[in-house]
Amino acid sequence: PDKILGHEFSGIVVDSGETDIAEGARVTCDPNTWCGACSQCQRGRVNLCPNNLATGIHRDGGFAEFCVFPASKAVVLPNEMNPLHGAFCEPLACTLHGMDIGAAREGETVLVIGGGVIGLMAVQLAKLAGAEVLLLTRSPEKQALGLNIGADYAVGAESEVRKIWPEGADLVVECAGVSATVTLSHKLARSGGRVVILGVISQGEQVPIEPFDMLFREIQMHFSFLNPFTHDRAAQMIADGTINVSPLVSRIISLEEAALAISSPPPNGEVRTIVVPKHA
Structure with a gap:
């Protein structure tokens, strides 16, 4: 203090x-x-x-x-x-660490949740890796900005993501730091996909997830902290x-x-x- x-x-x-x-x-x-x-x-x-x-x-x-x-x-x-x-x-250093963990590869699909500074940097890093990138944010202004800096798609709702990628994304990068989007993240990963949580949620807050779904679809869930x-x-x-x-x-x-x-x-x-x- x-x-x-x-x-x-x-x-x-x-x-x-x-x-x-x-x-x-x-x-x-x-x-x-x-x-x-x-x-x-x-x-x-x-x-x-x-x-x-x-x-x-x-x-x-x-x-x-x-x-x-x-x-x-x-x-x-x-x-x-x-x-x-x-x-x-x-x-950017923190975003790099998270994207290193996620290890996006050429030809993969990457969903970035959250249109803040971390999310918009993650969009650019995913494009540099050769991935197809979708930005999910409710802000129309940030959707437009995401498209401007390289996202292939930018939408505002889960249903719109599923229309574009019915099977989900190879990599989901959660950058919003909101309990609802953390809960949503593994649901939008395709079977065998990966999730990286970059967003920060308040200490003590709990988030519901569905282990059965993650188990039977073998979803890998990772967390990224700081900038080593x-x-x-x-x-x-x-x-x-x-x-x-x-x-x-x-x-x-x-x-x-x-x-x-x-x-x-x-x-x-x-x-x-x-x-x-x-x-x-």
Whole structure:
């Protein structure tokens, strides 16, 4: 409660200490600092480290005037990159981990549930894998955006998904973080298909699923957490334009406007609001 929030951000280095990062460099921050010594870290599952120190939770984050974090967690961004786009590196890193788990392959069908920033990045990653992609979101604005960034189809209801793919999808990626869509996810996977849950549901909330259906259709259900070893790759994919984040910037506001924006319902179709301090 005494820390300043903000884990999706980029900034300009004002003091790099005894490192090889130049002052004035623009960097993005991998917010998770694993201990490297626990059993999870030792077996390579760093995202499950119980001693993780997260920027924006355990130390002041991107909404602070100055943010201090280990140099090893800074990824230098090219000067020619739009500085607003650095804030997308962290969510893309998390999306990459989930899509790595799902392992979409060329020729497969991929259903992405949820038209937020994670879902729209998942659409692009699935297309890069050579899959046919369907975006399921109730927002007409996000349906249109999904089609614009590469989705083959974009619909607003389960029935519409079944009309397009009667047998279901090879891979279902749940990005909405809503109990109803988590429950729906395995039902929209084809027999022998896979489900990856990327959306975050509130702690303690329970979701009904049908194990009999998953058993007899041999549905694999996976969960994805944080961004192990993917932040550098995310930064590179945004920097070189492999992932297009420009359409995901819905509006730009000042730091003074941030509190109201965070506490208010988002406008229809909003994907991501970027906060820019006046002196940036």
